[in-house]
Amino acid sequence: MKKGIFIAAVLGAAVLLGGCSGQKSGVTASASSDTAATTAKETGSGANTFTVGFDQDFPPMGFVGDNGEYTGFDLELAQEVANRLGRKFVPQPIAWDAKDMELEAGNIDCIWNGFTITGREDGYTWTKPYMENSQVFVVGKDSNIKTLADLSGKIVEVQADSSAEKALQADGKLAGTFGTLQTTPDYNTAFMDLEMGAVDAIAMDVIVAGYQIEQRKADFLILDEALAAEEYGVGFKKGNDTLRDQVQEQLDAMAADGTLKNISEKWFGKDVTTVK
Incomplete structure (x- = not known):
């Protein structure tokens, strides 16, 4: 299935045909060059x-x-x-x-x-x-936050330009109950903020949340109520x-x-x- 090789072979054949066409070889070579540029643009940053x-x-x-x-x-x-x-x-x-x-x-x-x-x-x-996924909230295990309603007045953190941020922007009613909705460059920072008590909850992908919790061996939990269902x-x-x-x-x-x-x-x- 090495289509890059197939494309290269086709382009090479086009150049050879151009070289056999006499006075029209310049036009054919130009067309072949344009085709190569178009193919590279369509297939990616580099054929290899x-x-x-x-x-x-x-x-x-x-x-x-x-x-x-x-x-x-x-x-x-x-x-x-x-x-x-x-x-x-x-x-x-x-x-x-x-x-x-x-x-x-x-x-x-x-x-x-x-x-x-x-x-x-x-x-x-x-x-x-x-892959299927959903957006959820992660809180401290000893937190009094058990439902989405309990997020009222709380500080919620989310990665900038993430699906969780977009879901919260779409659900303005829920986000409007938060005390603060703030962004962070990455979720490693978010988990450190949650562990230190700088934020009350993190909104994020359930797949990533589960992995982070298992790896950190920390006392976090995922709320049962999801924010949104989605696909990767x-x-x-x-x-x-x-x-x-x-x-x-x-x-x-x-x-x-x-x-x-x-x-x-x-x-x-x-x-x-x-x-x-």
Whole structure:
């Protein structure tokens, strides 16, 4: 399935044909050059690389491991897709609130890091959802906050430009009851703020919340009432159907041969993927 090689072969043939066309060779070479530029633009930042934008402070989806290397569930999926496409995998950490700028500039081929489709349907070209998620609130285990109503007058923290922030903006009635709704660059900072008592609750992805709580071995809990249900997908620059289709084809193949299931069980102890 190494489509980058296939495309290169087609373009090479076009150049050879141009060289055999006599006086029209200049026109043909120009057309071939334009085709190559268009193909590179459509398929990604480089024909031989697959550059994935991610938040390096978002375990277990993407983060810096104990060995100093980038790791995570989403990054492992992306690495496998890159291998199957015959491309070099390049994990590119980005500031989450600058992700659109990075994508538009062509610095990354896609955003793949617990990236919520819900509410962003028209902003990107998406793969099919590969995982379900929900936005929840995390509080201290000894907190008197048991329901969403108990958040009234409290300090709630959320990552800037996250799905949780967008969900709270959409549900202005709930957010309006908070004493303060403040943002933070990453959820590692948010958990430290909660542990120190600087905030009363964190609004975030349930998948990430569960992982953080387990890893920190701290006395946090997730409220039973969820803020919103959503789905994760891989987001590409609007109109980049070519690369999206290549990635989707590999995700489908990974679901069929059990690779998705195996990677999911490695990170979560069960299969949480939804690609069938």
